[in-house]
Amino acid sequence: MAGKNTRPFGPRGESLLEIKLKQVIELSFVHEVILSTNDPVCVDIGQRVAGDLLTVDHRPEHLCLDTTSLSDLTRHFGAIASGEYFLWTHVTSPFFGQTAYKRGYEAFLRAINKGHDSLLAVEPMQDFLIFRDKPMNFGQPENYWPRTQDLESFHRVTSGLFIGGTADLLAHGARAGNRPLFFEVTGPEALDIDWPQQFQMAQMIASSGQYLDE
Numbered sequence: 001m002a003g004k005n006t007r008p009f010g011p012r013g014e015s016l017l018e019i020k021l022k023q024v025i026e027l028s029f030v031h032e033v034i035l036s037t038n039d040p041v042c043v044d045i046g047q048r049v050a051g052d053l054l055t056v057d058h059r060p061e062h063l064c065l066d067t068t069s070l071s072d073l074t075r076h077f078g079a080i081a082s083g084e085y086f087l088w089t090h091v092t093s094p095f096f097g098q099t100a101y102k103r104g105y106e107a108f109l110r111a112i113n114k115g116h117d118s119l120l121a122v123e124p125m126q127d128f129l130i131f132r133d134k135p136m137n138f139g140q141p142e143n144y145w146p147r148t149q150d151l152e153s154f155h156r157v158t159s160g161l162f163i164g165g166t167a168d169l170l171a172h173g174a175r176a177g178n179r180p181l182f183f184e185v186t187g188p189e190a191l192d193i194d195w196p197q198q199f200q201m202a203q204m205i206a207s208s209g210q211y212l213d214e
Contacts, residue, residue: 001196005091006041009199010206016193017042019212020091021049023098029105032082038064071173078169088162088175094202095188095211096121096160104183108163117177118164122155123190129154155182159192 006015014022025033035046036057046054057080063073077086087105089096100121108119126148129136137152138145161183162175169175188211193199205211 001194001199004193004199006039006045009094009203010212011209015045016091016094017045018049019094020089021046021054023096023101024087024089025050025053026098027101027105030087034077034081036077036080069173074169074173074175078166078171078173081166081169083166086162086164086166086169090159090192092193093158093160093189093191094193094206095191096158096185097189097212100160100185100189104161104163107181107183111181116179116181118162118168118175118180119183120162120176120180121158121160121185121190122182123158123186124153124184125156126151126153155184156190158185158190160185160189 005017008014009016010019021033021035024030032055033050033053034055034057035042035050036059037043037046038059038061043056043058046056059076062068063076077088087101089101104119104121108116111119128138128145128148128151137154140146164175164177164180168177188202188205191198191202191205193202
């Protein structure tokens with residue numbers, strides 16, 4: 001969806017990028033905010049909203065292609081980030097706001113004391129799922145259609161939050177380590193905007209004003 005990050009979205013005409021920057025620059029546990037882009041419109045918005053609080057990474061063109069490997073992009077971020085730990089988020093998760101970031105950060109602090117090395121936001125999915133024409137979590141002969149609440153739950157990775165060691169980004173090209181904590185989110189917090197229909201639906205949610213937590 002072309003221009004989705006910079007077109008008017010919020011109830012006051014804010015773009016997704018503007019909303020996200022306002023959310024993260026106020027987080028007390030974030031010491032450097034990096035905006036990685038090759039879009040001059042994004043750079044202008046970033047500098048207007050965040051000013052000196054923002055570091056702009058003019059992303060190399062070879063990392064902006066449809067064929068770009070996410071592992072290569074991840075290693076690039078590992079090379080430019082300065083902190084021991086990273087918090088990675090996407091502007092396409094507008095309802096994952098300050099409250100959710102704080103909950104996730106606090107969960108990560110508890111998790112590393114229990115042997116976890118990273119955290120990623122996930123949405124639990126407890127529904128009838130099919131993969132390659134075959135049931136994934138239902139279809140047993142003795143009980144083909146179990147109750148929904150009895151189904152095995154799966155997780156969908158959202159774009160709201162990834163936290164981990166910066167060195168792991170560079171070494172492994174992955175945003176999650178070997179022992180990630182799955183940080184569950186639901187409802188609007190789990191929404192990621194990829195398609196025009198999702199953009200329109202999210203705009204309707206945003207128009208209420210109650211889910212945009214800046």
